[in-house]
Amino acid sequence: MLSKRSLVGIRMNFQTLAVLFFMLIGVSAYAVDPAVASSDEAIAAGKTVFNANCKQCHKLDQKSVGPALRGISDRQSIAWAKSFIKNSQAVIASGDSYAAALYKEYNNTVMPSHEFLADGDLDNLLAYIEYGDKADPAAATTAAGGDAAAGASAAGGIPTEYLTVIIGVLVVVLLLILIVLGLIISVLTKYINKQDLSEEDKEFVSQKTDITKVFKSDAFIIVVTALVIALVAKTAIDGLYSVGVQQGYAPAQPIAFSHALHAGQYEIACQYCHTGVEIGKSANIPSANICMNCHTHIQNVGGKEGVSPEIQKIYNAVESNQPIEWVRVHNLPDLAYFNHAQHVAVGGIECQTCHGPIQEMEVVGQHSSLTMGWCIDCHRQTEIATEGNAYYDKLVQLHSTSKDALKVKDIGGLECAKCHY
Known part of the structure; x- marks a missing residue:
């Protein structure tokens, strides 16, 4: 008896030049104790x-x-x-x-x-x-040698390239199986036809599949209708879930400020410009005065003459005493409370955790979905940094009976009133 099997595939998925601080490539007789x-x-x-x-x-x-x-x-x-x-x-x-x-x-x-x-x-x-x-040369060598493994680990599993290869192999195997099955059916049909069969058996073995009858059958119509309804329902549900979600939103700004240049190439800390991130609810958008800390002296990049057009826009804003009208990228609904200081200063969360590889972005876009589900999932997985923080001593003591690490969810991170009050 012959049977055909279906195979299921796999889904695949940073100038500020603030200070020329020491122009010291030299200090002979530097006698520090x-x-x-x-x-x-x-x-x-x-x-x-x-x-x-x-x-x-x-x-x-x-x-x-x-x-x-x-x-x-x-x-x-x-x-x-x-x-x-x-x-x-x-x-x-x-x-x-x-x-x-x-x-x-x-x-x-x-x-x-x-x-x-x-x-x-x-x-x-x-x-x-x-x-x-x-720098530790040995550590650097080890890190360089382990890039591939680290990449796979960071991805949390098999690298995307491997998944592509696996899917390709599965497709080839499937085609081979279908070809082999076709050959087997052909050979068996010829073999059976050579046997002494009754007219009824010969008619059964020689029968051809009528494709038109398949398309007109009740079963086919029911399956197609169910698939269309499921597709429409999924599209509608996905649309509803995307309301208010601005993941990927990357608006053009009044000044072409490059985070890849400032935060990436020159490694300017986020806190230098976003001064409120460790002391308040909002990280705050930097004023032109902060830009002028550097651009009073830096008028162009790469040794070019004159003032670059983008830096000139900062000068114009200062001279006219008008704020730069930056376009806000990350927005949370008014019904949700989020405190940057609580996460950055107390929790020790890196900016990239929520904002993505900001040091690589020429134009800043919203990296994460910032939905309630995304926040709750983070609270379920993030461990509390309790070491050296007496505030958590009692909580650690109460949690000592559990084998699992103390996480945000264990200190009320899933309570509605924490974010909605």
Whole structure:
């Protein structure tokens, strides 16, 4: 007895140049006390100063907007370095040849003065530049060698390319099976016809399939009708679920601000522009004054002459005392309460968790759906960062009997009144 089997396929799925901080590729006789320089506390404090004042334009081991900073202890003096950090233009105006050369090398870009940094801050900063965040070659090699595996792991399963290959193989196998079945039927039909059969059996073996009868049959009409109704119903339901969802929305802005350039290439922290993200409900849209912190000095990119058209728009807004009319991308309904400080400062959630790879976006778009289901799913899966936070000590104690990690859902993350009140 012959039978045909159906196979089911698989579905496949970052200029601000704020400061030319140290134009120091040199500081000979940099005599930082080794005990201080290698102090973990000094390095940690220096990293904080670096991230707040230097990271926008400098990297430790390679050129960025400004020069690489590592190794300055092998060049100029400490006094020179501190003077330059506090007021680079005063050092250049004094006729210092080294400072003048760096100023020219980096397109005469002016670095704001840092008179507010105390001497201790400068010592910590120099300690971090010299000893902080040194790359581990072995770790880098391991990371490079494990890119493919990491990519598969991050995807949570088999890479998309493998799925494509698997589906292709299954299609080929299906075709082969159909061909083999056709050959078997043909051979058996010829074999049976050679046997001594009754007229009724011969008629049965030789019968042809009437395609028109199949299309006109009640079963076919019922199946097609059911499929059409199911398709229309699914389309209607999908449409209803998409009401108010703006995933993928990426409107044109009045100024072509590139997050890929600012947050990606120059690694400017999101908090530098979105100042409310750690202290309030809203991350807030930066004013032109924040832009002018850098663009008072940066008028173009790539060493070009004059003021670029997009930067000129910032100047126009400041001169006319009119705000830049940015188009809001991420909107939550008024009935939902969301607090950035609670998630970023307390929860330690990275901006990319909700906003996607913002450091890669030329034009910002809404990466996530931001629906209630999406938020609830995050609350069900996200573990609470309880270590070193006394606020959660009692909750951890009460949760100690459970084998599962303490998650947002366990501290009321699924209660309606948390977001709707």
